[in-house]
Amino acid sequence: MAIEFTKYHGLGNDFILIDNRSSSEPLITPEQAIKLCDRHFGIGANGVIFALPGQDGTDYTMRIFNSDGSEPEMCGNGIRCLARFIADLEGDSGTLAEYHLHTLGGVMTPKLRRDGQVTVDMGLPRLLAAEIPTTLCSGDEKVISQPLEAAGEVWDVTCVSMGNPHCITFVEDVAAIPLETIGSQFEHHPAFPQRINTEFIQVVRPDYLKMRVWERGAGITLACGTGACATVVAGVLTGKSDRHCTVELPGGCLEIDYSQTDGRVYMTGSAEKVFTGKIE
Numbered sequence: 440m441a442i443e444f445t446k447y448h449g450l451g452n453d454f455i456l457i458d459n460r461s462s463s464e465p466l467i468t469p470e471q472a473i474k475l476c477d478r479h480f481g482i483g484a485n486g487v488i489f490a491l492p493g494q495d496g497t498d499y500t501m502r503i504f505n506s507d508g509s510e511p512e513m514c515g516n517g518i519r520c521l522a523r524f525i526a527d528l529e530g531d532s533g534t535l536a537e538y539h540l541h542t543l544g545g546v547m548t549p550k551l552r553r554d555g556q557v558t559v560d561m562g563l564p565r566l567l568a569a570e571i572p573t574t575l576c577s578g579d580e581k582v583i584s585q586p587l588e589a590a591g592e593v594w595d596v597t598c599v600s601m602g603n604p605h606c607i608t609f610v611e612d613v614a615a616i617p618l619e620t621i622g623s624q625f626e627h628h629p630a631f632p633q634r635i636n637t638e639f640i641q642v643v644r645p646d647y648l649k650m651r652v653w654e655r656g657a658g659i660t661l662a663c664g665t666g667a668c669a670t671v672v673a674g675v676l677t678g679k680s681d682r683h684c685t686v687e688l689p690g691g692c693l694e695i696d697y698s699q700t701d702g703r704v705y706m707t708g709s710a711e712k713v714f715t716g717k718i719e
Contacts, residue, residue: 442466444482445524446713449516451661451690452485453713456524459489459502467718469508475718476506482716485657488517490525497541499525505656512544512603515664519557519710522549527712544602552707561665561704564672564697565600573598573606574630583676589628590621597673598635601704604655605669606635609679613641613651622653638666640674646681648674650688661690668704671695 445456455475459466465487467475472487474480484506491500501521503514518540526536537550548560565571569578575585575598582598587606594608606625610616616639625637634655641649650670652663667686674680675697682697694707 442718443715444718445527445715446482446484447520447523447710448713449519449662449664449708449710450688450693452514452516452663453483454503454514454517454520455482455484455487456520457487457489458528459491460499460528463492463500465489465491465502465504469504469510472504473506473508485654485660486514486517488514488521488524490521490528493539494541497539497546499538500541501547502543505654507656509656510543511656513542513547513665514603515559515561515601515666515668515706516662516708516710517664518542518547518549518559519664519706519708522551522557522559523710523712526551542602547602555709556707557710558705558707559664561601561668561706563702564669564704565602566672566676568598571598571600571604572632573604573635574632581676587628587630590624597677599669599672601665601668601672603665604631604633604635605638605666605673606631607638607640607670607673609640609642609674609677611641613639613649616651618651618653618659622659626653626655636663636666636669638663638670640670642674642679643687645679646684648680648684648686650686652688662688662693664693664706664708667693667695668697668706671697672704
């Protein structure tokens, strides 16, 4: 059976989007996703995203397989791409469409804007060790500026869940971090029983942060939306950043607002169509 797909990217974080509205289960397997994501022998992507029927009153359900076949709770750049994909499927590309999407990390609400950007209500950050999860603190404590030994050093880390787990550490110079050699050591550290996404952050100004990321299941990527959200939350918790920040990633910038009014995190960024095709 041939399966049509569309490739999108959010700041270079790229995904294969599949119209899965006819079934409540993904149309391809994790093993097939690994092959499709291969940049030499497949389409090439950080993951495959499926637009499935909604659950519990939501408009649609988001499922995603990473390039290694694992399934994360959700993906910030990916959900912006999914919102744009759904608008294209429904013929709403030129409207200010808003969708309530069921994900394994909770219900997320992306809204399309006239300038082509997508703003997503990412919900409330989860801050307790048991919610992340991590063993760096007791389960009912927040993980703020805790020591973590990894890659032969002791790092000062703060952990936040945005529906998926993040470990954030602030450094003097993100360009000097040997991410390709130490990222995996953070991801598979025994303190994180479900593995971890890791962000290294340089504070340029309290309202402008530079970020490099190692994503669980994908490795080094050009951008991570949930990571940018978690980073601003961590910056506020540690007194290093403002609540509204521009986060500069290798693929571009995201605007993050950690609202003082309702405690929710709002992410705004791009989502671009790359090309369409058919999987035979």
